[in-house]
Amino acid sequence: xxxxxxxxxxxxxxxxxxxxxxxxxxxxxxxxxxxxxxxxxxxxxxxxxxxxxxxxxxxxxxxxxxxxxxxxxxxxxxxxxxxxxxxxxxxxxxxxx
Numbered sequence: 001x002x003x004x005x006x007x008x009x010x011x012x013x014x015x016x017x018x019x020x021x022x023x024x025x026x027x028x029x030x031x032x033x034x035x036x037x038x039x040x041x042x043x044x045x046x047x048x049x050x051x052x053x054x055x056x057x058x059x060x061x062x063x064x065x066x067x068x069x070x071x072x073x074x075x076x077x078x079x080x081x082x083x084x085x086x087x088x089x090x091x092x093x094x095x096x097x
Contacts, residue, residue: 002070004084006043007092008032009064016056026052027083030065044083045069051089064093 008030016026025048032041045067047055059065069086 003068004071005066005068006030006032006045006084007064007066008043010059010061011042013061014052014055014059016052024049024052026056028055030067044081045086046072046083047086047089051086055089058091064091066090066092 011029011031014026014028016024018024025046027044027046030043030045032043033039034041047067055065066089067084067086068088069084072083072085074081074083
């Protein structure tokens with residue numbers, strides 16, 4: 001099973017983009033604090049279509065976010081990129097955040 005749930009804060013304003021085949025997507029990073037520790041992990045994420053539009057419209061840098069999806073590994077030439085492909089997004093934290 002490949003299921004990931006993350007709660008954290010956006011490290012930058014998400015930007016909506018279009019792929020070569022005109023699909024809408026956004027790439028962003030979530031800062032996730034480790035449980036009971038002062039360390040933070042920076043997790044790259046990608047959202048497609050309606051989720052991408054939703055994130056671009058309602059989330060900004062520093063806003064708390066809850067995402068779920070799956071880990072995806074893409075190999076190109078001699079590079080390997082690992083990120084979370086997001087299926088669902090939810091607000092969390094205080095309303096004024």
